Amino acid sequence: MTTNLRIVTLRVAYVCLLLLVADGVAFAQEQPLKISYHLAMSHPNIHLFEVNIEVEVPAEAKIDSLDFQMAKWSPGRYAVFDFAKNVQEFRAFHGTCPPTADCMLPKSNVTRVDDQTWRVKRDGTDNITVTYKVFGNDLSGTFSQLDSRHANFNGGCVFMYVVSHKQDPVKLEIDPPKNWRIVNGRTESPDQHEWQFPNWDIMIDTPTEISPDWTQDDFAVDGKQYHVVVHSLGNEGGKRPALVRDIEKIVRAETAMWGAPEFDSYTFLLHFANDGRSNDGMEHLTSTQIIEPGALEAAGTYNETLDAIAHEFFHVWNVKRLRPIELGPWDFTRPANTRGLWIAEGITNYYGHLMQRRAGLWDDAKLLQKLTQQIAEVQNSPGSRLMSAEESSLSAPFIDDAPQAQQTNLANTSISYYPKGEVLGLVLDLLIRGKTHGKASLDDVMRRMYEEFYLKSPNATYYLRGQGYKNEDFEHKVSEVAGTDMSDFFKRYVRSVESPPYAEAFAQIGLRFFREARQPVAVGVSVDEEITANLKIVGVRPDSPAASAGLEVGDIITNFGGIKLTPDTFINRLARYKPGDRVNVTLRRGQRTIQTSITLSEPQIFNYRIEEIKDASAEVKALRAAWMNGK
């Protein structure tokens, strides 16, 4: 306890120092400005949002120019997208008259300072209005879409902030097309067109849907209001009422663990895009934006929606409020770097699955099957031997839906912090339950972190209540709750790449963990399943027989051990071999034919399975029931 306290005090001092250096100088001296945003969309079919920002500068303020900056990325997704690339027709006006040619400031007053910044010289005018248009035609949790059916926007890629004034209160006014209705997670009355936000960060945390035909269903849990807003771009098949009831079950399961959430109302913004590709989920303080590629009536879409809901709603606590120290307020001129995404996203993924069991949507077998799938994904990935959970978190700008113009080897060198963090959360949870004989669990770790860093910490910045945590804080909290030093776990499984002790963890709750080879031997290639005539190699595992034999991505295997194979017959054929067998192979590489041989090795890809230990003690069975049911 004493050690923890000392670390907390040191961290507070460190945060203050950083603020002084980074933002403090500007924000201690500069008075807040009155900043109003106006958003219009007069021609939805050409996908151009029309933005207008009015800034009132106090007469006595010594400001010669204002910098308007488009973020390079937006919170919740870590890849850099450079939103400025979709900005056009930036203009500046005297703020005292409406933006017309008469009151436009001379062009020489506006300078494009860099790829994301426009500087406007004041030249004696008190108020400045800038206007610009932003192209947006992606339905996603990060980008925005304006088309003839709707406007769905995420503010980070639409609204510039005024440099050094991101912390100032802002107003947003929206002018929608006739008969289109506006809704977001901060809507308080029907027909609301205007919002006040304490700062720019909270404004862009409020994704908004504007269309003529969204629906809203409501329910209440523990006095909090929940709104399920659905914009269906396909048939619903009458499934919406059942969906709303199942969402309520998830809300009840998650609030049962965390206690009452801090908000008064929360909005699930759901899109059933019905385009076969738009697929996303994004967390916000009082809402979530979820986009499914299917129609609600389609098989699978219903369950995938609930899976997304269970994950995103858990973020109400883990990541939106209880957050790694680097996650807000942000510097939008460069990517965010945090070692904590395996906690923020991975542990959320774990609970997203566990909560579907606790909500009664899944049975025990479905939960165990899902968890073993996640274990297989981690264990079968060559990148999990090279990249730790913390490094994976730091690599988020490359691996979180990042556009890659250059070819990469990330498929072999990286592991996503989602499944990696999920299996670490699972193992930690079961070990804590075992070590404390069921008196504590990962649920307690999460609750105590939330209380200490969010509810009870003084506000460290303008952005949000409380303060962020460091990975070391989480590690200390795990040891504290487990009642024993867990630093070895973090050293071996979080900061380095050893496989977590799955069997030991499952044994705590009376389950036996099995690993079974998918094939008796390993070749080390993945093949294009769409091409049924031949084996076209789309991946070569670096540490495999295929790599040793010189096979490359793009090669076509025309003969394997004397016969021609297809993706279907390949797997069956491997059953004839044993490790150490040498197989003659003919390859076609471009115009060339290559003869080689591959020495097959011990299996490298496994399935994982769980069985009940029949003679497990009553105590152990009780631990399992408590885990499944949330006690």
Ligand SMILES: [Zn+2]
């Ligand atoms: Zn919509």
Ligand SMILES: [Zn+2]
């Ligand atoms: Zn997430």
